[in-house]
Structure formats: C-alpha cells, structure tokens
Amino acid sequence: MSDGASPQRQGKVGADKAGGYVETRLSAGVLASNLEYLHRCPICHGDDLRHYVRVPSLFNEGEFIRYERCRDCRTVIRNPRLPPEYRLARYEEPEMPPEAKQLNAKSQVHYAYMMRQVERLLPEGCGRRLFDFGCGAGGFLVEAKKVGFEVMGLELSKDLAQHVEQVHGIPVFQGLVDDPSFADETFDVIISSQVFEHLLDPRGTLEEVKTHLRRPGLLLIEVPNLYDIRERLHKGRMMDDSHLFYFTARSLARMVREQGFEILKVQEGLRPYRFLRNADQTPAPGLMELGASLLSLCQIKTGLTLFARWR
Ligand SMILES: [Zn+2]
Numbered sequence: 414m415s416d417g418a419s420p421q422r423q424g425k426v427g428a429d430k431a432g433g434y435v436e437t438r439l440s441a442g443v444l445a446s447n448l449e450y451l452h453r454c455p456i457c458h459g460d461d462l463r464h465y466v467r468v469p470s471l472f473n474e475g476e477f478i479r480y481e482r483c484r485d486c487r488t489v490i491r492n493p494r495l496p497p498e499y500r501l502a503r504y505e506e507p508e509m510p511p512e513a514k515q516l517n518a519k520s521q522v523h524y525a526y527m528m529r530q531v532e533r534l535l536p537e538g539c540g541r542r543l544f545d546f547g548c549g550a551g552g553f554l555v556e557a558k559k560v561g562f563e564v565m566g567l568e569l570s571k572d573l574a575q576h577v578e579q580v581h582g583i584p585v586f587q588g589l590v591d592d593p594s595f596a597d598e599t600f601d602v603i604i605s606s607q608v609f610e611h612l613l614d615p616r617g618t619l620e621e622v623k624t625h626l627r628r629p630g631l632l633l634i635e636v637p638n639l640y641d642i643r644e645r646l647h648k649g650r651m652m653d654d655s656h657l658f659y660f661t662a663r664s665l666a667r668m669v670r671e672q673g674f675e676i677l678k679v680q681e682g683l684r685p686y687r688f689l690r691n692a693d694q695t696p697a698p699g700l701m702e703l704g705a706s707l708l709s710l711c712q713i714k715t716g717l718t719l720f721a722r723w724r
Contacts, residue, residue: 448493459485468649489659504569516552524556536629540601547608551577591621606635610656630723642712674721682714
C-alpha cells in the first residue's frame with residue numbers, strides 16, 4: 414500500500430521552506446493545520462510520546478514525515494498524520510498497477526510456510542473457514558485454499574477485490590470490517606498480513622475483527638519489525654510513509670492479549686524466502702526454519718508474526 418498523493422492533491426512545496434523543512438506547512442498537499450496530531454498512544458493510551466525520527470517522504474518529494482515513540486509500550490507512531498478521510502480514499506478508489514495484482518512467487522513460498530504453521534497451531538476442534546483481513550492481491554488466500562481451507566477475503570481496494578474474485582475465484586468483501594452487511598460472517602481462522610501497521614486504530618479494528626472469529630479459533634497477524642540491525646545502524650532506514658505504526662513484539666502481543674487472546678508465539682525476522690534464488694525450488698520447512706533462525710541471529714528481523722488462540 415502506498416501513501417502517495419494524486420498529482421492534483423500535491424501541494425506546491427518549497428515556496429515557504431523554513432530552514433529547508435516543509436513538514437510544518439504541508440504533508441502530501443494537506444495543510445499542517447489539518448494534520449491529525451495524536452496526544453496519546455493509540456496502542457497503550459500512554460501520553461509520553463517522544464521524537465523518534467524525521468525522514469524524507471518516500472512518496473512526496475521535498476516533504477518530511479515524523480515518527481514518535483511511545484515511552485510506555487515502545488510502539489513507533491507516525492505523528493502527526495494525514496486525517497482519516499484522505500487515507501481511506503487512497504486505499505479504496507485508485508486503480509492498481511498490474512504488478513500490484515500479480516502474485517510474487519517468493520511471497521507465495523512465505524504464505525505456504527505460514528499456512529503450515531497455522532495447520533500446526535490449529536486448536537483442537539477448530540473448523541477450516543479462513544478469513545484474510547486486508548487480502549490485497551489474494552496471495553495468502555491462494556495458499557490457504559490449496560491446503561483445504563474454505564477462504565474469504567476483505568479488501569478496501571475495489572480494484573483488488575474484484576481482481577481476486579475474478580482471477581482466483583475467491584469471494585472478497587469490498588469495504589470496511591465494521592460494515593453492517595459483513596456482520597454475519599464468522600470464521601475459524603483469521604489472518605492479516607502487513608495490514609495492521611496501516612490502520613488508523615489497530616486496537617479498535619482488532620476488536621471489530623474479533624467479532625468474526627468463532628471459538629476455538631486462531632489469529633495470525635504479520636507486521637513489519639523495526640528492531641532490525643539496519644534500522645539500528647541507520648535510524649529511519651526502514652520507514653515507509655504509509656505505515657502509521659511500528660509495533661514491537663511486546664506491544665503487538667500486549668494489544669492482542671488485552672483483547673482476550675492467548676498468545677501462542679511471536680516470531681521475529683520470519684521472511685527467509687526473500688533470500689531464495691529460485692522460488693520454484695521451495696526449501697523444506699526445516700530449512701526455512703533454520704534460515705529464519707540464522708537471519709534472526711544476524712539481527713535481520715524484517716517481520717513480526719504473531720499467532721494467538723481464541724477460546
Ligand atoms: Zn504505547
């Protein structure tokens with residue numbers, strides 16, 4: 414997902430540069446006075462937010478994005494941020510480029526690997542109806558379907574939702590999870606990959622998502638991880654404007670636990686497929702696990718993956 418502004422929305426930047434900093438005036442063409450500043454951490458409600466880093470925007474040249482870190486739960490938060498109405502429109506309407514719809518062979522290896530872990534952790538008596546919250550191009554759902562789950566996705570982007578239905582024959586609800594017409598759908602397994610870091614209110618959304626999970630059920634959440642050696646060596650290196658949150662293993666677990674889940678495990682650095690030379694030669698699960706452990710030892714920890722049980 415990207416946070417890039419449409420060309421007509423991009424403001425004229427540079428005219429009033431004060432000391433070269435543009436963020437006081439504009440962010441993606443939105444006047445600074447219209448940006449939303451959070452006074453409390455949306456994850457733990459702590460009010461001690463400290464400057465973390467200020468980085469050039471990836472999407473809007475000449476602009477800067479600021480992140481703060483909550484002293485209590487250590488979550489890094491984009492602050493200030495664009496107001497909600499801008500963000501939703503960005504995800505819902507635009508037509509996606511063809512590459513955003515193609516399944517990436519290496520990512521598929523990762524999803525298949527994740528599905529093996531899901532199978533292993535399924536609570537006894539758990540059914541096989543699976544929901545992908547924020548399914549994107551449907552890669553995760555394709556792998557879940559292959560191993561016998563009855564699958565459904567939810568996607569805000571109209572273009573992607575249609576694409577997944579038409580190309581992969583997988584039902585996708587287009588819209589927000591609190592939409593009344595989605596209220597009656599329930600599942601045994603809920604997965605969500607690289608979505609929670611984009612949400613305006615991850616806590617509130619998780620509470621809503623939870624209402625769709627049957628007991629006993631399983632939850633899998635994947636988010637990016639800031640506690641990577643590259644970020645430690647160069648603060649801001651891992652930042653992406655479209656990410657509003659960078660959880661830590663503890664803050665993610667805490668948020669999920671506080672919703673009544675039992676945390677099964679939180680893994681760091683689990684994307685060894687990135688280093689595969691050829692995605693067709695999928696390594697054995699044991700090798701993938703070894704690769705993940707080695708990367709973790711080297712402090713290369715690009716991801717956080719949490720598994721939790723609901724009973
Ligand atoms: Zn916090």
